[in-house]
Amino acid sequence: MQDSENRYSFSTRAIRAGHRRTNEGEQSEPIFTTSSFVFENAAQAAARFAYQEEGNVYSRFTNPTVRTFEERLASLEGGSSCVATASGMAAILSMCLGLLEAGDHVLTSQSIFGATRLLFANIMSRFGVEFDFVALDDVDAWRRGMRKNTKLLFLETPANPLTELGDIASLAEIARSKNALLAVDNCFCTPALQRPLDLGAHIVIHSATKYLDGQGRCVGGAVVGDEELVGEKVFGILRTAGPSMSPFNAWVFLKGLETLQLRMHAISENATRLAQWLTGQSAVKRVYYPGLEDHPQYELACSQQRASGGIVSFEVNGGRDAAWRLIDATELLSITANLGDVKTTITHPASTTHSRWTEEQRESAGITENLIRISVGLEDINDIMADIRLGD
Ligand SMILES: Cc1ncc(COP(=O)(O)O)c(C=O)c1O
Structure with missing residues (x-):
């Protein structure tokens, strides 16, 4: 089922979106355990590398099983693009590397996952990105915290572990009024319970390790958004820096999404x-x-x-x-x-x-x-x- 078939309801898409049945007629999505893909000839190889022809090259960039997971999750979140990553933290890092540069300011909730805070405060800050931490539930504090160079607002809602909420629609309005982006870690709710993009957010982050898998088997993550921010900018990081999801893990997450x-x-x-x-x-x-x-x-x-x-x-x-x-x-x-x-x-x-x-x-x-x-x-x-x- 192709993603364009958005006429189907959420539960149908969770089971079928993104799967293109191969000539073998398989019922369950196949796992493409291959590191690279074979070209018909040298000219095709050159055309794929030059982006003149669409198609797989190498599994650090794209892989059919991973793509099925990406298309399915994008469909469930209501985004047009998704990049699957090796972990939830790799998703947040890839977003930062894809969307931020030295001199940018990020306003983030102080109620975020421990490693996310450390990534921001101890690692990204070494590369010239500034971070301020505000109370998740205080919309005025977010408004006051905006600076001329604020590029990104980041939050989890509900937050880990105290379940405070961020008002996604209000924070999206603040971000948009200042030409900034709003990213929401939707790990606790998943698109089954909350769709941040519908409420005005630009980016959704997932630790697929959690509810998307749902049975504690694999580590993985994802960034969802539009073609430009995710399909080009975040994908560019994945392609070059390589925090990619393995096809086997993508398959496990696909099975998780079904339920x-x-x-x-x-x-x-x-x-x-x-x-x-x-x-x-x-x-x-x-x-x-x-x-x-x-x-x-x-x-x-x-x-x-x-x-x-x-x-x-x-x-x-x-x-x-x-x-x-x-x-x-x-x-x-x-x-x-x-x-x-x-x-x-x-x-x-x-x-x-x-x-x-x-x-x-x-x-x-x-x-x-x-x-x-x-x-x-x-x-x-x-x-x-x-x-x-x-x-x-
Ligand atoms: C809300 C939230 N975001 C991100 C992460 C990081 O995900 P991962 O462990 O898959 O890197 C976690 C992990 O517990 C989390 O709880």
Whole structure:
């Protein structure tokens, strides 16, 4: 099915978009495990290298299985172009290298994944790009933070791990009014629950490692947007610098996309049940989940997302000891830093995903020692709740 067949609904495209059946008549998408492609003659090789003829050359640039994944994800996000990368971090790096240059200023949410912050503050800043960090939910702070040289606004929504929301439409308006770009890491919602491009964003970032795979098997990422920003600029980085996705991983992600919508809604239901249950527990100090009516941005979540997603974070009474005790007492949940798996995972952000931040950075972002993050999966919710021993 070609992407032009946008007349099909989301769930149909998630299963079929991007697949061009070969002469073998395969039902499932083939994995093209080949590093290079063979030309009919020297003239064709020259024409492909000179961009005079379309077609595959080398799998660092394009590969049919990877392209199927790219076309399918682009279709689901509503973008005209997608570049698949070796990891989510490679997607963010490729975006930076493709769209920024020395002297540019980036305004970014302070509530972002730990490695993303380090990439910005410790690596990209060495190449003359300036970064300012603002509170995700404070639209005025974003407006005030804009400078003449602001080229890019970057955020995750909901953010990891405290599930604060960014108002995508308002931030897109701010970006557009100053000729800047808005990039949204859509890892937590996926296009099944939220489509940032529809709300005015220019770029969508994915760690495919998370819900796009959905079963914790492969590391990968993607940048989605239009032909110019992604198809030319970000693709140019991929082609030359080479943070490319492997065909096997692309195939796994394709299989993941087939069930994405079903999983995201079922996971959201489980997560809502868990968040409601945690709210009533005396050993729990605070619960962070956009599906709870007392979440400070509940209304925004309802208007911007189709469901609340699978990440529930909560603070227990006490400090790190209490959080670690609860984590260590689980028998079913996996103690791992990954998220987005059908297997429920439990994490202590302060000592793992955000451990390389300074104490001050963690404090200003609200990553406390008693905070626990759960990525809710698809096990029976009663089994998940029974495994969280709150001691009351
Ligand atoms: C929101 C978010 N963005 C990006 C990444 C980076 O993705 P990857 O681990 O695939 O490089 C992660 C990883 O946990 C993440 O949670």
